[in-house]
Every structure is written in C-alpha cells, then in structure tokens.
Amino acid sequence: MSLRARLLLVLAVLATVGLVVANVVTYTELRSFLVDRVDRSLAASTVALNRAMARGGPAVRGSIDQLARTAPGTYVELRDEDGTVVDSTSLVPPGESAATPAVPADAVGDVRGQAFTVEATDGSTEFRVRAEARPFGTLIVAAPLDDVSETLNRLLLIEIVVTAAVVATIVGLGLVLVRVGQRPLRGIEDTAAAIAAGQLDRRVDDADERTEIGRLGLALNAMLGRIEEAFAEKEASEARLRRFVADASHELRTPLASVRAYAELFERGARERPDDLARSMAGIERESRRMSLLVDDLLLLARLDQGRPLERRPVDLAGLAAEAVDAARMLDRGRRLDLHADGQVSVVGDRERLRQLLDNLLANVRAHTPAGAGADVRVEAAADGSAVLEVTDEGPGLSEEQRAKVFERFYRVDSSRSRDAGGSGLGLAIVQAIAKAHGGAVTVTAAPGGGARFRVLLPAHSHPTRTDRSADAQAALVSLESTSDPDLRGDR
DSSP: OOHHHHHHHHHHHHHHHHHHHHHHHHHHHHHHHHHHHHHHHHHHHHHHHHHHHHHOTHHHHHHHHHHHHHSTTEEEEEEETTSOEEEEEEEOOTTOOOOOBOOOHHHHHHSTTSEEEEEBTTSSOEEEEEEEEETTEEEEEEEEOHHHHHHHHHHHHHHHHHHHHHHHHHHHHHHHHHHHHHHHHHHHHHHHHHHHTTOTTOOOSSOOTTSHHHHHHHHHHHHHHHHHHHHHHHHHHHHHHHHHHHHHHHHHHHHHHHHHHHHHHHHTTGGGSHHHHHHHHHHHHHHHHHHHHHHHHHHHHHHHHTTOOOOOEEEEHHHHHHHHHHHHHHHOTTSOEEEEEOSOOEEEEOHHHHHHHHHHHHHHHHHHSOTTOOEEEEEEEOTTSEEEEEEEEOSOOOOHHHHHHTTSTTOOSSTTSOHHHHOOSOHHHHHHHHHHHTTOEEEEEEOTTSOEEEEEEEEEESOOOHHHHHHHHHHHHHHHHHTOOGGGOOOO
C-alpha cells in the first residue's frame, strides 16, 4: 500500500473505533437510564397498589383504573403463596391487544423486591417486572419496554448514519490534507526522476527549513550539490587521465622511434662500420636515458597523486636553495643567478623532493629564457608564518592564458619547441605536485620588467634542532655529488 493509503486507512480505523466506542457508551448509558426510569415508575405503581389493597374493596379497582390512565400497557398479577395466579389484569387502552409477560413461578421467589426483565408470552416485546410480597401471596407489576426499545433502535440507527457520515467526512478531509502535505514529496520525487534522467542541476524547490519535508529537501539539495561536484570532478579526472595517457604515449613514441631507427641502422651493417656502430650505441643510450627520465617523472607524479607519504623532517630551505643555485651556476656559468635569503627559514618535508622542486624551477629558467637573462631566488618567512620561495627571471614572461596552463602536464609554452630543448613538459607539473604534497601551493605572476615570477608557499617549521641541521648539511653534500653530472639533469 502507498503511504497515502496507509495514512487514510489508519485515520479511518481510528475514527471508526473512537466513534463506535462513543456510540456503545451512549447506547448503554441511555438504556440504563430508560430502564431505571421504568423501574422507578414500577416502584411508584407498586406502592400505590399496595396502599389500595391495604384499604381493600373498590379502592383496588380504582387504583388499577388510575394506573391504566397513567401507564398504558401495565400488567398486574396476584399470586398466592404457592405461586398460583389468583388474578391478572393487563391495562391497555381500548382497542389495543394486551401482551402478557412470561413470569416463571420460581423467578418470583428469587427476585422479590427487585426489578427484572422477561419476554412476553408471544415474544413480541419485553417487560420489566417488579414483585412485592403480600400477606396473601405476591403482587406482580410489569411494564412493557416498547418505548425503550423504540428509542434505543432509533438511537442505534442515528449512530450508524452519523458514524458513517463522520468517517466519510474525516477520510475526505484527510485525503485532501494528505495530498497537500505530500505535494513537497511529489516535488522531491520529480526532482529525483529528473536527476536519474541526467539533469544533475535539478534541485528541490521551496524547501522550508521549518518543516520536516522542507529540511529533507534542504538536505537533499546539499547532497545533490555534492554529487554534482563529484560527477564533475570525476569527469574532469577522466579527461585529465585520457589526456595524460595520450600525451605520455606521444612523448614515449619519439624516443622509441629513435631507438628503433638506431637498431635498424645496426642491423643494416653498422656493426661492421666502427663510426656507425658508435653512433648507433650512443643514440640508443641517449634516447633510453630520455625515456628513463620521462618514466621516472611519470612515476613520481603518480605517487604524489596517490598521496603516498613523504619523508617528514625539518629542512633548512635557505641552505637548500643555496645548494640548488650553486649547482645551477655550474650548469650555466654565463647566467646570473642571485640568492636572497632572509636568515634561516625551515620547513618540514622531504628534502630530496624539495630539492627537486628548486632544480625544476631553475631548469625552467635555463630552458625558457635567453642565455644572458638573469634570475633571482628569494627565500623568506611570510607574515602568516609560511615559508616563501620565489624564482624571478628576466625572460620574455608568460601571457595570462599561458600562466593559466603552465602547470598542466605536458604543456609547453612553445608547441614548436623540440623535446631536446624544451624538455618533456612535466617540470612545472612536478613542482606543483611537490608543493601540494607538502601542504603548500605554487603560483606564477608577471614580474616587473616582463619576466615570470614563480612563488612557492610552504608551511614553515619554527624550531629546527641542531641535529636536524647537521643531517640537512650531510644530505646536501650527497645531493650535490649525485647531481654533479649535467647530462643527468633534464628539464623536470
């Protein structure tokens, strides 16, 4: 059954039960009242007859005649001590037939002085009977209950009609009220159907927080908003994944084609020619190195996207920047690189990944600015307690559209740039992923003079220990030694 049908059924059952209980109580009380009134009338008649019988003679007949005028249908009977009927009179108006109560002889002796009910001898009606003990026997006075039965039957008919009308009215009004009350639910149902059909922007209208259904509508709207955002994020993520796979396949295609070409050259006789053999092996090694760097970058981005935990320990960001600037100067001796450090600025994070972030920013300067263009590296503590790392170059800068896409994976400002000169297009994407993994962020803005300014914000660590600084220094030496080969330092 539907909710509406169940509500109406419960309402109808409750109304019917309540009215039936009220009707039964009314019927019972009225019958008791009417029977008690008949009993009082019988008691008064019995007293009058007793007085007349005490005087004897015509007074008895006069009392009976008077009783006939005041209580039509009254039955009077005299019995001796053995219970034999001595005389009986049925007092009815002229022209009407008299009904006689069937009073058993043994019943009179058990209920003398009390009223009781018996049926007529012909079963047409009931009598209320009262028996009084007299010196010569028993005086029995009985009154028919026709008026009482008629009144009660009429009351029963009225109660049935009124009960049916009241229940029908309650069900009708309940149906109207339930329909009005369920109107917001129908709106929610229509909204759910529209969303199932693909209209994810549909919402529940007229949601009033003062009502239960209104609060349900508000909760559903909030949930639908989250679902729509989740679907949008899922679609965006799938689009990014498809683009990422397509770009990665495109990036790996070139070095693989080169390796295949060098291998074909080897098969065509380069093995017999020392110069061609050396060229083939050098080309295969070079392209394999490029593929290895690209795969390493892709694996790093995948690990960062999965949220894998990084090493967490205090790192002297100013000292790390000094190492990265020094290594960059060794790779490009003709370029001006200045470091501005505001004392000691410490962060908590993975030292190797933070160093990779710095190296990629400086590699971006070398790849996308003229040879004589300088760059400034600044490390300072922000007013809100964050650590700030800025790399500002003197290159051609970036347009607003380029700044919006520069951190996308495989994005190149100059699409015609060769991969050897321009790198894989993952360097700045890795910078952004490392910053996010440390709870920070990276932005790019236009620098004064037309260059680009990359600004990295990281949560600062205010109390580095002496042991941590010593460990940072040792790790810096290891990092510097591992990156001393400029051929292994690509555009990341």
